[in-house]
Amino acid sequence: MRLTILGCNGTYPTPGRPSSGYLIQTDATTLWLDCGTGTFAALQEHIDPNDLDAIIISHEHVDHCVDVLPFSYARRYGHPHLPAIPVYAPASVPERLEALIGRKGSAVFEALDFHAVARTTELRLGDLRVSFFAANHPVPTVAVRIAAERGTMVYTADTGVADGMAAWSEGADLMLAEASYLGAPQDKPWQHHLTASEAGQLAAKANARRLVLTHLWPTNDPDRATQEASAVFAGDVTAATPGMIFELQERHVTT
Secondary structure (H helix, E strand, C coil): CEEEEEECECCCCECCECECEEEEECCCCEEEEEECCCHHHHHCCCCCHHHCCEEECCCCCHHHHCCHHHHHHHHHHHCCCCCCEEEEECCHHHHHHHHHHCCCCCHHHHHEEEEECCCCCEEEECCEEEEEEECCCCCCCEEEEEEECCEEEEECCCCCCCCCHHHHCCCCCEEEEECCECCCHHHCCCCCCCEHHHHHHHHHHCCCCEEEEECECCCCCHHHHHHHHHCCCCCEEEECCCCCEEECCCCEEEC
């Protein structure tokens, strides 16, 4: 299984750094995980978007979902013969998009086939096994566990400390964890996100093999985030950068 970082900024994009978005690929399946601002353009640097098999969106906040709209326009108007693509997301996501662009009969919803997911949902997408966990966030948000034949990754999505997430993440080859803040957890401005050290603690409790920090606040120092996570997690720690590629079965990263 291959993970490509399309974007890793928290809240808003900056030049060359889109918001949250990730490309998951095996020999049989291609999946777009979160569609944050700027990630549709980044996606096209790696694949033809029409080769996607499915999309997963963790929650309704704009920095995780909004680029599914330009994708839907490209598919509906550029390739109208293609069927609607399956999109797996909490039920609030299509409601949020409908509020932005109008009723569900619009061209957007002709190109997107939404399926509601929750904590208990389990999916088979090609050769991928996908399960979900309820993150600690103000809107319905799912963390995502994706297992292939030769590797397993966990994506925390946006979350504060969440009871049970470490156990659910147990043994992940790669944990893609949000690390919005630096410094002591008690000093963070908002409890529904993690600090870099909390991301490290989560990876340690889950016995993850590797930790990749994402959803980094745009003005924070990623090297400091890596240092703070490494102080509590003995495995390999990397701050995500757009364009990074992780090959889970080989457990190394190339840029």
